[in-house]
Amino acid sequence: MSQSSATSAASVKIRRLHPLPLRIMHWINAIAIFIMIGSGWKIYNDDVIFGFLHFPDGIVIGKWAQHGLQWHFFGMWIFVLNGIAYMIYGIASRRFRHKLFPISMREIFATVGDALHFRLSHDDLTRYNAVQKILYLGIMLVGICIVMSGLALWKPVQFSELAALFGSFQTIRLVHFLCMAAIVAFLLVHVTLALLVPKSLVAMITGGPALEDETARPVVAPSINAAQ
Ligand code: HEM
Numbered sequence: 393m394s395q396s397s398a399t400s401a402a403s404v405k406i407r408r409l410h411p412l413p414l415r416i417m418h419w420i421n422a423i424a425i426f427i428m429i430g431s432g433w434k435i436y437n438d439d440v441i442f443g444f445l446h447f448p449d450g451i452v453i454g455k456w457a458q459h460g461l462q463w464h465f466f467g468m469w470i471f472v473l474n475g476i477a478y479m480i481y482g483i484a485s486r487r488f489r490h491k492l493f494p495i496s497m498r499e500i501f502a503t504v505g506d507a508l509h510f511r512l513s514h515d516d517l518t519r520y521n522a523v524q525k526i527l528y529l530g531i532m533l534v535g536i537c538i539v540m541s542g543l544a545l546w547k548p549v550q551f552s553e554l555a556a557l558f559g560s561f562q563t564i565r566l567v568h569f570l571c572m573a574a575i576v577a578f579l580l581v582h583v584t585l586a587l588l589v590p591k592s593l594v595a596m597i598t599g600g601p602a603l604e605d606e607t608a609r610p611v612v613a614p615s616i617n618a619a620q
């Protein structure tokens with residue numbers, strides 16, 4: 393082995409499928425979402441949007457609406473700060489670029505076809521299929537929208553331009569509610585899939601297999617790679 397290839401091989405980084413910072417942020421996010429949804433339902437019950445929909449006392453967080461609001465603000469800080477950290481991490485580590493892109497129409501049709509025929513395999517944990525990519529990107533957009541509409545509900549005067557983008561106060565409430573419904577729908581699918589493929593759940597706890605870091609800049613020249 394030449395000196396340059398030995399140096400290159402030595403500098404290849406090994407990382408976990410789900411690095412520790414990602415796992416910590418993922419589980420903090422899960423706890424924050426749990427608090428936000430439970431307390432949000434308590435606040436909603438105080439002034440419902442849909443007359444037929446009240447959330448049972450057993451599944452809400454907070455003894456009364458104001459108490460629910462305190463929980464909601466507590467969860468909000470965790471959700472927002474953790475979400476910003478996740479976004480910065482995902483972009484700076486190039487995880488988003490490598491894991492969530494590109495998404496091709498051909499891949500979407502093939503994955504949806506497989507799903508409809510119950511053939512969706514999840515043997516390879518290192519690659520997200522097209523449906524997963526869309527779901528993960530989609531839920532991040534919903535996360536941004538729920539924070540924006542939440543800010544407009546919380547401080548409609550200070551964030552008056554933002555509030556005006558949504559329209560009336562009732563429209564902002566509706567957007568905020570629909571984002572919550574989208575997160576709950578995502579979670580039903582997401583947690584079901586995690587339980588159906590337990591090794592994906594274990595990997596999100598332990599980190600999963602150790603991989604060569606393909607998100608790092610190439611450290612080995614292509615010709616040296618090919619020769620190995
Ligand atoms: C108890 C609740 C949850 C469980 C059991 C769970 C489980 C998992 C598992 C097993 C993975 C890895 C998927 C794979 O390798 O195929 C994952 C990834 C992910 N989950 Fe969750 N999750 C939960 C809550 C949430 C919540 C609340 C959100 C957002 C609202 C979320 C968003 C994501 C995202 C965006 C990824 C991809 C992360 C990345 O690779 O950068 N999860 N989750």
